[in-house]
Amino acid sequence: QQQVKQSPQSLIVQKGGISIINCAYENTAFDYFPWYQQFPGKGPALLIAIRPDVSEKKEGRFTISFNKSAKQFSLHIMDSQPGDSATYFCAASRGWETSGSRLTFGEGTQLTVNP
C-alpha cells in the first residue's frame, strides 16, 4: 500500500527553536521525497526535496534527514521563526521521471512558532 504517515499532527515551537516533523513510508519503490509548505489560502509550495541516494540535504535553515533502511525521513527547521508558521506536508513518489506528478502526501503538520 502506498502510504506516507506523518507526525506530529500539530507542533508548537518557540522562536529560535528547532522544529522536527517525521514521516514514514511503506513502499520501497519510492525514490523522491519532497516537503511542501502551505500557508492559509495558498497552494502548497515546494520547500526542499531529497532522493534516496543521500542521507541528508540542507537548504538554509531547512534540512531533510533520510533513513532508507528505516523507511523514514524528517524535516528539521533550525532557528524557527514566526513566519515559518504553516502546514507542512511530506510526500513521496516512485519513478518520478516516468510516473510524472503523482505524489502521495502525508497527513500534514500544522506548525506554530510563537514569538
Add this chain to the structure above:
Amino acid sequence: KAGVTQTPRYLIKTRGQQVTLSCSPISGHRSVSWYQQTPGQGLQFLFEYFSETQRNKGNFPGRFSGRQFSNSRSEMNVSTLELGDSALYLCASSLWGLAGERNTGELFFGEGSRLTVL
C-alpha cells in the same frame, strides 16, 4: 512569470449538480495534475495530464473526470455532486516531459478552487 491560475476560487453547489473547474498552468509547462484537499483525507491525487493525454489516475470514482487542451490548460469535472465532494481542489503544473529541461520534480500549485456542496 505568472503562476498557476485556477478559476473559480470559490463556488457553492447542491447535491446532484455538476461542476467544472479550470486551471491555467505556468507558461511553458505541459504537465498538469489535480489534487483534492480535505481536512479528513489530506491531499489526494486525482489525475495528471500531459499533451492532452491522461497519464495517471488516482482512486476516485468515475464522477471525477478531466481533460487538457492543446494550450495545456486543463479542466476537471465532477458530476452528480455529493456532500463529501466538498473540498479544495488544487491544480499543479510542472516541467515534466519537456525535453532538455532540468526537471527537478517540483510541482507548482495554484491557490485552488474551494467547492462547497450543500
